[in-house]
Amino acid sequence: MIKxxxxxxxxxxxxxxxxxxxxxxxRLSIEYSVDLALSYLIxxxxxxxxxxxxxxxxxxxxxxxxxxxxxxxxxxxVVLGVVGVMVAGQYSLAPTLRWYAAGEEPTxxxxxxxxxxxxxxxxxxxxAWGVAGGIFLLVNLGDGATLLLPMVLGVVLGGPAAAxxxxxxxxxxxxxxxxxxxxxxxxxxxxxxVFARLVMLWxxxxxxxxxxxxxxxxxxxxxxxxxxxxxxxxxxLVVSLAALLLGLPxxxxxxxxxxxxxxxxxxxxxQVERGVIDTxxxxxxxxxxxxxxxxxxRMVAGLAERDxxxxxxxxxxxxxxxxxxxxxxxxxxxxxxxxxxLFIDLVGSTQLAESRPPQEVADVLNDFFRIxxxxxxxxxxxxxxxxxxxxxxxxxxxxxTGEPASAALxxxxxxxxxxxxLPVDFGIGVSAGRVFAGNVGAxxxxxxxxxxxxxxxxxxxxxxxxxxxxxxxxxxxxxxxxDEAERAHWAECYSTVLRGRSEAxxxxxxxxxx
Numbered sequence: 001m002i003k004x005x006x007x008x009x010x011x012x013x014x015x016x017x018x019x020x021x022x023x024x025x026x027r028l029s030i031e032y033s034v035d036l037a038l039s040y041l042i043x044x045x046x047x048x049x050x051x052x053x054x055x056x057x058x059x060x061x062x063x064x065x066x067x068x069x070x071x072x073x074x075x076x077x078v079v080l081g082v083v084g085v086m087v088a089g090q091y092s093l094a095p096t097l098r099w100y101a102a103g104e105e106p107t108x109x110x111x112x113x114x115x116x117x118x119x120x121x122x123x124x125x126x127x128a129w130g131v132a133g134g135i136f137l138l139v140n141l142g143d144g145a146t147l148l149l150p151m152v153l154g155v156v157l158g159g160p161a162a163a164x165x166x167x168x169x170x171x172x173x174x175x176x177x178x179x180x181x182x183x184x185x186x187x188x189x190x191x192x193x194v195f196a197r198l199v200m201l202w203x204x205x206x207x208x209x210x211x212x213x214x215x216x217x218x219x220x221x222x223x224x225x226x227x228x229x230x231x232x233x234x235x236x237l238v239v240s241l242a243a244l245l246l247g248l249p250x251x252x253x254x255x256x257x258x259x260x261x262x263x264x265x266x267x268x269x270x271q272v273e274r275g276v277i278d279t280x281x282x283x284x285x286x287x288x289x290x291x292x293x294x295x296x297x298r299m300v301a302g303l304a305e306r307d308x309x310x311x312x313x314x315x316x317x318x319x320x321x322x323x324x325x326x327x328x329x330x331x332x333x334x335x336x337x338x339x340x341x342l343f344i345d346l347v348g349s350t351q352l353a354e355s356r357p358p359q360e361v362a363d364v365l366n367d368f369f370r371i372x373x374x375x376x377x378x379x380x381x382x383x384x385x386x387x388x389x390x391x392x393x394x395x396x397x398x399x400x401t402g403e404p405a406s407a408a409l410x411x412x413x414x415x416x417x418x419x420x421x422l423p424v425d426f427g428i429g430v431s432a433g434r435v436f437a438g439n440v441g442a443x444x445x446x447x448x449x450x451x452x453x454x455x456x457x458x459x460x461x462x463x464x465x466x467x468x469x470x471x472x473x474x475x476x477x478x479x480x481x482x483d484e485a486e487r488a489h490w491a492e493c494y495s496t497v498l499r500g501r502s503e504a505x506x507x508x509x510x511x512x513x514x
Contacts (some may be wrong), residue, residue, distance in 0.1 A: 014021045025101035028173060032093055035169035036085040039125055042249075043162035044078055045242060046134075047155070073139055077132040092117065100177050114181035121170055122163045129159040161208075164200050168253035172260060193287040194258055201254040209243035209372070219399035259290045265296050277304050334438015339396035339450060340408035340430065340478055342381070343458040344372060344415065346389035347425035347466045365389065367422055375414045379407040384450060388460075394450050397437035405432040405481035409474060413489060413510050417470045429461025433483045457505060460498035468493075468509060471501025476506035 004243055036110075080481050096114045106114065133155030135403030155304065216235050219492045220226040263467040280300060283293035346368065353361050374393050376383055381395040412428050419426055435452030457475050465473040490508045497504050 018214050022101045022178065025097045026099075029093065029097060031173045032089055032170060033086040035173055036121070036125065036166055037082045037271040038091040039162050039166035039169055040081050040128065041078070042130055042165045043125075043158040044081075045202075046161040047158035048242070049237045052156050065114060068139065069265065070136075073136065077136060081128050081132045085124055085128045090126065095469065096181070098178055104172060106181055106245070112183045117174060117177075118167065118170070121166055125162040125166050126159050129162050130155070133158065135418060161204060164204060165253070166248065168197075168250070169255055171257050172253075175260075175282065181375065181497055182283060194289065197254050197257060202249060204250050205243060205247035207213050209239050212239050228328065241500070247325065256288065260294060265292060268296060268300075272300060272303070277307060322505065334436055334440070335397075336434055336436050337397050337400070338404065338433070338481070339394055339435050339437060339452075339454070340404040340432040340481070341435070341450065341454045342376070342393040342408045342412055342428065342430050342457040343455075343462040344391050344393070344426060344428045345462045345466070347427060349424075352424065364422060364424060368419065368424060368426075371418050371422075372415060375418065378414075379411045381407060381411060384448070390454070392450075392458075394435075394437070397435070398448070403480045403481075403483055403486075406483050406486040408432065409478055409490065410484055412472050412474065416470060416510060424470055425466070427462045427464070427466035427468075428472045429458040429463070429465055430454075430472075430477070431461065432455040432478040433457075434492045456500065457498065461501065461505070464496070464507070470509045474508050479508050 007308060058155045082149045096110065096117065099110050115421035137152070137155065149322065152444065213236055216226065216232050216239075218224075220228060220230060220232060226232075261281075268279045268281045275301065280297045281293050283290055283297060349365075356364070368389075369386065372393070373383055379395065380401050382398070384392045384394045393408070395401060395408045395411070401407060408430050412430050415426075415428060431454040433452060435450045435454055437450045438448065439446045439449070440449050441447055454475075454477065457477070461473045461475060463472050473493075474490065476492070479490055479492075482490075489511055491511050492506055494509045495504045495506050
């Protein structure tokens with residue numbers, strides 16, 4: 001039976017996440033509407049920078065009432081245009097916001113709809129600007145052809161300005177949505193690349209105002225639309241101020257459209273350096289920036305895969321052997337070193353399997369090996385191999401230690417205490433001496449192992465220990481190589497010739513309980 005409190009607790013994280021998504025969606029909706037409105041208003045300023053200078057020098061007698069007649073029309077067109085692009089933008093964004101606000105995984109159709117947001121936004125701004133410009137032209141068509149050129153220039157240049165500014169403004173706002181829509185996919189959003197954005201920046205803040213000034217000079221020099229006696233001081237000043245006011249925000253927007261995603265990659269790299277290997281960045285553009293983001297995600301995925309393989313490799317052969325293999329490569333190398341060997345074997349594992357369910361036997365064996373591995377690791381040893389219900393541990397190779405024999409003997413005493421908590425019996429043998437430690441096998445399949453008389457002696461002592469009182473025996477070779485503090489825990493019991501050996505081994509056991 002599920003308690004009401006537990007049920008509420010399980011629902012709270014999901015509800016909190018959904019609430020956060022809804023708040024984020026509302027904020028994005030408002031910001032998107034503001035972006036489109038600002039784009040339209042900036043285009044109006046661009047057009048005014050053309051119309052105002054030219055209007056005063058193109059048929060003043062016939063156009064003296066131009067401002068009075070068109071002020072209300074311009075205000076109405078601006079208001080309607082702003083409202084129109086905001087409403088159309090919300091209608092275009094609504095289907096995408098629904099799944100984003102709910103925190104759902106988008107379907108293929110929803111992903112494609114999100115990818116088309118930029119194109120629909122551009123169409124909305126161009127259509128709105130074209131309709132407003134067309135109405136303005138029709139209203140002033142009867143005032144003569146002298147006004148036709150400046151109005152056409154304003155309409156033609158203002159539309160691209162609105163679309164380009166809208167792309168720069170909305171790109172930052174829509175970034176979370178695009179990241180969610182393209183998560184795990186290749187970048188699909190076709191946007192201007194870095195070079196195209198810089199060219200667009202140059203056009204808006206440099207080429208356009210300079211072109212307007214150049215046009216004014218040419219028209220006056222030939223007397224077209226502007227009398228040769230007319231002064232261009234005021235028109236040039238207006239255009240210059242417009243370029244100054246519009247250039248800074250346009251430059252900031254363009255710069256941030258490039259620097260922000262690069263900054264995200266830099267921050268993600270810092271996370272990876274700190275060990276957060278599952279860090280990824282959103283990748284939704286098909287520009288150079290999108291390829292950089294995708295390349296970073298692929299690199300992180302490769303690093304994560306490498307770490308998984310390294311961890312798996314280390315679990316099979318030991319972390320120290322894995323590190324040595326990585327450093328030395330796949331070579332059949334090895335050294336003769338001073339090492340200590342601990343061999344541990346279970347007693348009666350067959351009877352254990354017969355008397356207990358298989359899962360219980362597996363649990364007992366896992367507990368047994370966990371205790372063995374932890375004890376060996378605590379004393380800087382290496383579990384060289386598992387053989388059924390037995391394990392071979394090496395101290396002093398491949399990681400050289402100053403007192404391998406002392407570490408092996410201390411590990412044996414620790415195991416003698418900890419393993420008595422399990423329903424198993426065991427035998428532990430310890431020996432020491434010079435052994436070959438290295439890779440043995442073929443170039444395409446080898447293993448790290450230790451070979452030497454000490455290994456055989458430890459295995460024989462483990463068999464003999466199964467019938468001893470402490471279940472732990474060690475050879476005199478290990479006692480002789482241990483430090484005084486460790487030797488104090490051991491006492492010699494007897495000498496015997498172990499199976500398969502020709503010389504007697506002086507056998508010692510722990511003093512007391514271990």
